[in-house]
Amino acid sequence: MATKSLSVDTDRKTQIIDITTAVAEAIPAEASGPVTVFSKHTTAAIAINEAESRLMDDFETALEDLVRSSDWGHDEIDDNADSHVRSLLLGPSETIPVDKGDLQLGTWQSILFVELDGPRSRSILLSFPE
Amino acid sequence: MATKSLSVDTDRKTQIIDITTAVAEAIPAEASGPVTVFSKHTTAAIAINEAESRLMDDFETALEDLVRSSDWGHDEIDDNADSHVRSLLLGPSETIPVDKGDLQLGTWQSILFVELDGPRSRSILLSFPE
Amino acid sequence: MATKSLSVDTDRKTQIIDITTAVAEAIPAEASGPVTVFSKHTTAAIAINEAESRLMDDFETALEDLVRSSDWGHDEIDDNADSHVRSLLLGPSETIPVDKGDLQLGTWQSILFVELDGPRSRSILLSFPE
Numbered sequence: 001m002a003t004k005s006l007s008v009d010t011d012r013k014t015q016i017i018d019i020t021t022a023v024a025e026a027i028p029a030e031a032s033g034p035v036t037v038f039s040k041h042t043t044a045a046i047a048i049n050e051a052e053s054r055l056m057d058d059f060e061t062a063l064e065d066l067v068r069s070s071d072w073g074h075d076e077i078d079d080n081a082d083s084h085v086r087s088l089l090l091g092p093s094e095t096i097p098v099d100k101g102d103l104q105l106g107t108w109q110s111i112l113f114v115e116l117d118g119p120r121s122r123s124i125l126l127s128f129p130e
Numbered sequence: 131m132a133t134k135s136l137s138v139d140t141d142r143k144t145q146i147i148d149i150t151t152a153v154a155e156a157i158p159a160e161a162s163g164p165v166t167v168f169s170k171h172t173t174a175a176i177a178i179n180e181a182e183s184r185l186m187d188d189f190e191t192a193l194e195d196l197v198r199s200s201d202w203g204h205d206e207i208d209d210n211a212d213s214h215v216r217s218l219l220l221g222p223s224e225t226i227p228v229d230k231g232d233l234q235l236g237t238w239q240s241i242l243f244v245e246l247d248g249p250r251s252r253s254i255l256l257s258f259p260e
Numbered sequence: 261m262a263t264k265s266l267s268v269d270t271d272r273k274t275q276i277i278d279i280t281t282a283v284a285e286a287i288p289a290e291a292s293g294p295v296t297v298f299s300k301h302t303t304a305a306i307a308i309n310e311a312e313s314r315l316m317d318d319f320e321t322a323l324e325d326l327v328r329s330s331d332w333g334h335d336e337i338d339d340n341a342d343s344h345v346r347s348l349l350l351g352p353s354e355t356i357p358v359d360k361g362d363l364q365l366g367t368w369q370s371i372l373f374v375e376l377d378g379p380r381s382r383s384i385l386l387s388f389p390e
Binding site for chain 2: 292293294307308309310312314315317318319321322326349350351354355356357358359364365366367368369389
């Protein structure tokens with residue numbers, strides 16, 4: 001099977017959630033090579049960094065400051081253009097080396113789901129080279 | 131064959147073009163696993179988001195606002211350092227789960243070619259796990 | 261073997277280093293498909309752009325300007341939240357098409373290691389589809 005799915009529920013407009021354990025448990029023992037963790041959404045993202053609680057709060061602040069509310073055309077339809085812009089900049093996926101089922105992350109690296117227009121229920125795909 | 135190429139012609143300095151259909155048609159029916167869509171340029175990018183027309187205009191505005199013209203050293207050679215900085219931030223590729231030839235995109239996700247120093251003729255590679 | 265490692269030593273807080281030759285030499289002749297170049301760190305990144313010396317200086321300036329020092333919560337623990345935010349935005353990896361051992365980069369593209377909290381010794385993994 002080339003793909004597995006995960007889901008995550010979010011509570012706030014901008015929220016960073018550590019999904020490392022869920023991803024690690026979903027990788028088959030025989031998988032080796034680059035594995036892609038992919039969010040199926042346009043106002044969310046996948047990122048990798050340290051899951052230290054104060055730092056995760058700093059990330060939420062930094063993402064809100066980087067792209068401010070403005071006179072966006074899309075806001076005539078749906079008042080979340082700022083969320084789409086943040087998602088465009090972070091991107092929907094990270095690709096991570098896996099060796100015989102084990103994620104080859106560095107000591108301080110965690111896989112982060114980045115909610116940018118919550119609260120919502122979100123879907124994540126893992127894609128393995130066959 | 132591990133690679134296929136696509137081309138796109140752009141009209142403006144900053145321009146977002148939806149290439150989802152062209153990518154989908156180029157993926158062989160037997161491909162499964164993570165597929166990489168890769169721009170071969172240093173003043174362009176590949177991104178994924180919603181291809182709603184007002185939002186695509188908002189993205190163009192947001193990218194121009196995020197990195198302003200400045201007293202860049204590279205501008206002594208070629209007056210486009212701002213385009214290179216935007217390209218560095220967005221990155222040249224996206225990697226997308228594929229299952230038996232089908233892109234596993236979410237409902238609102240489109241694959242976007244991001245021109246940052248047009249108008250130009252641009253080359254895109256698709257890379258498949260063999 | 262699905263993975264190879266490289267190392268790089270950096271000299272400054274923010275520093276861009278061209279690692280294209282080291283990556284190219286580490287790719288086995290039989291490798292084909294998307295290859296991931298992955299930094300194992302939370303205050304560094306991998307990017308792709310032109311390795312022109314004045315432009316690389318511009319990138320260092322742009323990254324420092326994009327995320328300013330601020331009253332970050334993480335700075336109570338370790339005074340480098342700004343470096344983590346820059347790393348979050350750039351991301352730890354790039355995935356590049358390879359055809360029979362050859363990187364399929366465009367004419368002006370180089371693979372860049374982006375130090376954001378140096379000087380440090382850094383580890384990079386290359387991950388190949390098997």
